[in-house]
Amino acid sequence: MTDPKTWLRKNPQVRTIRVAACDLNGQPRGKRVPSRFAHKVVEDGTRFPFSALNLDIWGEDIDDSPLVFESGDRDGVLKPTERGFVPMPWLEAPTALLPIWMFHEGGKPYEGDPRHALAQVVNRYKRHGLTPVVALEMEFFLIDDSAKKLQVPVSPRSGKRRKAAEVLSIRALDTFDIFFTDLYDACEDMDIPADTAISEAGLGQFEINMMHQDDALRAADDAWLFKMLLKGLARRHGFAASFMAKPYEDYAGSGMHMHFSVLDEDGNNIFDDGGPKGTDVLRHAIGGCVEAMHDSTLIFAPHLNSYERLIPENHAPCGISWAYENRTAAIRVPSGSPAARRIEHRVAGGDVNPYLLMATILGAALNGIEDEIEPPEPITGNAYAQDLPMIPTDWVSAMNAFETSEIMPRILPQELIRNLLLTKRQEQLYMTELSPLEQVEIYLDTV
Numbered sequence: 400m401t402d403p404k405t406w407l408r409k410n411p412q413v414r415t416i417r418v419a420a421c422d423l424n425g426q427p428r429g430k431r432v433p434s435r436f437a438h439k440v441v442e443d444g445t446r447f448p449f450s451a452l453n454l455d456i457w458g459e460d461i462d463d464s465p466l467v468f469e470s471g472d473r474d475g476v477l478k479p480t481e482r483g484f485v486p487m488p489w490l491e492a493p494t495a496l497l498p499i500w501m502f503h504e505g506g507k508p509y510e511g512d513p514r515h516a517l518a519q520v521v522n523r524y525k526r527h528g529l530t531p532v533v534a535l536e537m538e539f540f541l542i543d544d545s546a547k548k549l550q551v552p553v554s555p556r557s558g559k560r561r562k563a564a565e566v567l568s569i570r571a572l573d574t575f576d577i578f579f580t581d582l583y584d585a586c587e588d589m590d591i592p593a594d595t596a597i598s599e600a601g602l603g604q605f606e607i608n609m610m611h612q613d614d615a616l617r618a619a620d621d622a623w624l625f626k627m628l629l630k631g632l633a634r635r636h637g638f639a640a641s642f643m644a645k646p647y648e649d650y651a652g653s654g655m656h657m658h659f660s661v662l663d664e665d666g667n668n669i670f671d672d673g674g675p676k677g678t679d680v681l682r683h684a685i686g687g688c689v690e691a692m693h694d695s696t697l698i699f700a701p702h703l704n705s706y707e708r709l710i711p712e713n714h715a716p717c718g719i720s721w722a723y724e725n726r727t728a729a730i731r732v733p734s735g736s737p738a739a740r741r742i743e744h745r746v747a748g749g750d751v752n753p754y755l756l757m758a759t760i761l762g763a764a765l766n767g768i769e770d771e772i773e774p775p776e777p778i779t780g781n782a783y784a785q786d787l788p789m790i791p792t793d794w795v796s797a798m799n800a801f802e803t804s805e806i807m808p809r810i811l812p813q814e815l816i817r818n819l820l821l822t823k824r825q826e827q828l829y830m831t832e833l834s835p836l837e838q839v840e841i842y843l844d845t846v
Contacts, residue, residue: 403441403497406484407434409622412493416484418445419498421513421623422452423819425752426845429477429499440497444478447656452501452511455829456845461821466511466816475501475509481809482620489631496627500621510812514616515755519812520613520762527768528664529557531761532741533618533814534611538653538749539623540646541575541603544640544843547836549646551603552638564600564650571598572605582607583753585628591621596618601650613662615757622655622753630844643842644700644748644761645707652708652715653749657760658733660741661768670740675723677732677740679771685721686774688730688744688760692719693738694804697797697823698759699747703830704842708748709792711783712811716745718787720778727782729790745789750846755811798823 407413416437419429428451432440439445450466460467484495501509508515524531526610543552543560545735553561554574565571579596586593592610599606609625612618626642635642645652660668661684670681700706708715714726721730731743744760766772778785791797801807802820830838 402478403483404438406495407437410484410493413486413495415491416440416495416497417487418477418497418499420452420501421754422454423511423513423753423755423815423822424454424456424845425623425626425754426454426458427627428452428454429570433544434495437497440499441479444476446474446476448472448511449475449501449511450507452513453822454824455822456690456841457829461818461825464818464821466818476504477501480514482617485589485624487530487546487631488588489628489635496624498624510814511818513752513758513815514619516811517616517619517754517758517761520758520765520810523662523765524761527765529669530613530662531615531659532611532613532662533611533615533657533659533757533761535618535622535753536606536656536658537609537622537642538599538604538606538655539629539640539642540601540653541578541605542641542646542843543635545637549839549843555636562602564602564604566600568598572596573604578633581636582629582632585632586625589624589628591625591628599651602647604650604653605787611658615761619753639843641843642749643839644702644705644750644846646839646843648707651713653709653751654715654745655747655749655751655756657744657747657756658741659761659764660739661745661764668738668740670742671737672740673737675734675737680768681732681740681742682774683730683767683771684742684764685730685767686772687763687765687770688742689719689721689774690772691759691763691766691806691810692729692746693788693790693805694800695759695763696746696809697801697819698755699751699754700794700797701823702750702842702846703794703827703838705748705750706793709790715748716782717780717789717792718785719790720782720785720787721774722777722782723777725778725782728778729782737756750842759810763806766806766809767812794823794827798827809837
């Protein structure tokens with residue numbers, strides 16, 4: 400990381416900065432600061448209420464949260480993360496973002512901060528001499544939301560709309576070539592390791608893969624920053640970009656699949672046995688993920704719209720299963736070089752908080768490794784056609800499973816679990832008052 404003060408000196412064109420932390424819904428919360436006062440934030444941090452990381456999807460306080468009136472709405476102290484300053488290429492004026500995370504007055508991490516939840520899980524791995532290596536597949540939609548009915552944006556090249564899904568279509572990518580060129584340039588500027596782009600099965604749907612890396616916190620930072628970048632840059636190009644799980648009723652939704660392996664202290668992949676099956680440790684990690692999958696569905700599907708995606712035979716696994724090289728299963732072990740043997744967790748929607756996603760999956764896998772949990776037998780064939788135990792497929796059931804779980808407190812801090820449940824129950828109450836169109840409007844730009 401470049402020293403923040405050095406970065407500012409080298410970038411005198413930056414006149415303002417943003418300081419932002421990630422709330423439970425993955426929304427950036429923070430402040431705008433003139434760059435000439437940025438040294439104060441770098442040296443001393445900044446302050447805002449603990450409750451600011453526990454707001455609902457509208458940005459409102461949680462009515463019965465103990466963080467608000469009951470505690471006097473006390474401040475936390477927010478300090479820069481290891482990332483340092485990153486440019487914000489989607490804004491017109493030269494601007495930089497300083498990611499921050501929350502602590503108590505005496506320096507103790509605030510357990511309601513999702514980035515700290517992931518840090519705790521990574522530290523669990525470190526105590527075993529292990530390092531997770533992770534990568535995310537980021538699916539999203541490009542959308543013209545200028546009218547009530549959502550549709551694919553007009554092609555800047557042809558002036559026409561392609562109202563069809565185009566899986567792995569070069570033409571679809573070329574249609575928005577100027578946008579994707581700007582996007583990759585911006586990822587370079589922000590040091591986000593964006594790799595392959597493909598067109599997907601939905602209208603105007605695409606996927607960009609992030610490179611594998613052995614720093615889970617940085618990988619989650621990359622995903623969080625990429626979401627901000629993509630949505631902001633799309634608006635500069637005259638349309639919307641959204642990670643909403645299911646904007647179109649008749650087409651598949653967006654997922655956020657997570658790939659991971661684990662290295663030992665010598666840099667060896669502990670899932671690699673030299674063959675296609677993988678080690679006992681691989682199997683135990685899968686066992687932990689399978690065991691936690693039902694109870695952690697609220698992390699993988701955190702919004703009302705998330706459950707529109709969880710429909711059998713629609714590229715979104717609902718049955719709890721695992722398999723080798725089978726994309727209908729919830730957990731897939733990809734084929735390929737044994738040295739790259741890994742797990743792909745395929746349940747989460749694109750609308751998730753990447754810090755909570757990584758914390759939950761990696762934490763569940765480590766439970767399995769620590770307890771040597773044996774998974775069920777791997778399935779073969781079409782998972783959608785088999786009689787499998789199911790994850791909750793509605794929001795309230797997912798909240799109930801999360802609330803009563805004996806597994807989740809082993810993975811996530813109790814305070815975060817409480818805060819997330821309060822948030823989701825408030826959202827569920829107010830979402831019932833909205834029309835489907837109003838629900839789409841709020842999710843389109845937020846998640």
